[in-house]
Each structure stands twice: as C-alpha cells, then as structure tokens.
Amino acid sequence: MSQTIAVFNQAGGVGKTTLTMNIGYHLAKLNKKVLLLDLDPQASLTIFFGLKSKELSKTVYESLVQETPLPIHSNIHGMDLVPANINLSAAEKTLSDAIMKELRLKNALEDLPDKYDFILIDCPPSLGFLSIMSLIAATHVLVPIQTQYKAIMGTQQLIDTIGRVRKYGNFQIKLAGVVPTMFDSRAKQEQESLKRIQNAFSQTTVWSPISRATDFINASQAHVPFAHYAPKHPSVEILETIAKDLVEAK
Numbered sequence: 001m002s003q004t005i006a007v008f009n010q011a012g013g014v015g016k017t018t019l020t021m022n023i024g025y026h027l028a029k030l031n032k033k034v035l036l037l038d039l040d041p042q043a044s045l046t047i048f049f050g051l052k053s054k055e056l057s058k059t060v061y062e063s064l065v066q067e068t069p070l071p072i073h074s075n076i077h078g079m080d081l082v083p084a085n086i087n088l089s090a091a092e093k094t095l096s097d098a099i100m101k102e103l104r105l106k107n108a109l110e111d112l113p114d115k116y117d118f119i120l121i122d123c124p125p126s127l128g129f130l131s132i133m134s135l136i137a138a139t140h141v142l143v144p145i146q147t148q149y150k151a152i153m154g155t156q157q158l159i160d161t162i163g164r165v166r167k168y169g170n171f172q173i174k175l176a177g178v179v180p181t182m183f184d185s186r187a188k189q190e191q192e193s194l195k196r197i198q199n200a201f202s203q204t205t206v207w208s209p210i211s212r213a214t215d216f217i218n219a220s221q222a223h224v225p226f227a228h229y230a231p232k233h234p235s236v237e238i239l240e241t242i243a244k245d246l247v248e249a250k
Helices: 016-029 044-048 060-066 086-094 101-110 129-137 149-153 155-168 188-200 214-221 234-249
Strands: 003-007 034-038 073-076 079-082 118-122 140-146 174-181
Touching: 003 016, 003 129, 016 034, 016 044, 016 079, 016 118, 016 140, 016 174, 016 214, 016 234, 034 044, 060 086, 060 101, 086 129, 101 129, 129 155, 140 149, 140 155, 149 155, 149 188, 155 188, 174 188, 174 234
Parallel strands: 003 118, 003 140, 034 079, 034 118, 140 174
Antiparallel strands: 073 079
C-alpha cells in the first residue's frame, strides 16, 4: 500500500513545497515510485517542476470537482506530479453542496491505476478545506517548522489540528516526524527555537535542521532538485536521511 504523506503546517513560508519536492526526489533515488500532488492554489510545486500552471487544461481541481482521474505528469526528475493552478481556490465554493466533499481527494487517490510507494501532498498554508481534505486522505503527516519564535507559537495549534482530524475524520493518521527549516546556527534565538521544537515533539522524530540557503531558491528557479544544484551542501545529506527513515518506517 502507498504511504500518503501530507506535508502540512498551517503557517506559510516554512518550506513545505521545497521539502515535498526534495524528499520526493530522494525517495525516487531509493528506487521508490513517487507521486507528488500539488494541493496549493498558488501552485508553487507545479511551478518548481517547470510547468506553466496557467496553461494547464487539467489539474487536481478537475479531479476533485468533476471526479475525473488525476492528471499525472510522468517522470519529472524520476517522480510523477499532479499539478495545480489558481482554479483550485474555488474548489470549496464549487463543492459547497456536495455530500462528503472532504473525501474527494481520498477517493481520487484510491482510484489511481498505478501503484506508488509514496504519495506526497503539498498542502496549502492554511487550515481550510483543502488542508482538511489532505489530512483525511493521508496516512501520515510530515511537519516542517521554521526555527523562529513566531513559528513555535503555532505549534500547539498544529498539534491540536492533527488531533482533531484523527478524532473526527481519519483515526489512522500518524505523525511521520518534524523537519526544522530555515535554520541559522549562528543565531542564538534560532538555537533556542530548535530546542523548543525538539521538546514539543519529543515523542516523535525530529530530524536535523535544514539550514537557510539561497541555493534552495536558486534550485527552485532552475526547476531542479536541490541535490542537482548544490550536491555538496550539508542539507542534501539531511534530505537523504529523511527519505531513508521514511522508507525504513514504511
């Protein structure tokens, strides 16, 4: 069975899309069949892969609203991708009268003709309909948290959100782990924030922090995984470790 991982944090700017793309890439390097699904109307993941979101005639939106098969773009850097565009922002309104609309993504994934080892969902930066839909469809949640005080303040709300989804919508969902992001080891405040993250999630895996680096932005603009752009960067090893740990835990 596929392991479906929602990369989720209701805060924006924490590196969800970057992690989705790069963890997916390293899972593919481990000979796993990987599908990435863009569920953010901003379509950052779609753009990172070099697709022009405004020119796409079929995206995840059509699959959710019309219940058509997911449009899969195959073998981009060894991964498959279900793209998104701005139309996705209208999904909740369009489905307002639909029965059990929160299950649309789960049903679409269950209908996939191919078998994937891992499906990674890039969630939007909010606790809205699309995020809830992702969490209901997921078997696991991977949480990126920026190592800053403001991000830490939302930690309890994030934990509560996952708990409510487990209680009312998806009792099998598990926390895959936490990835501290945009870490500056020279900043004392960020060192303290990292310790708070580790303490708050002491019962689950907290991986080594991903450092802040302009090469992540450059790699995204070049539409390539980070390991292609900066293969000797220390964060590449961390991303490899996360992928290996996810495979071993499967």
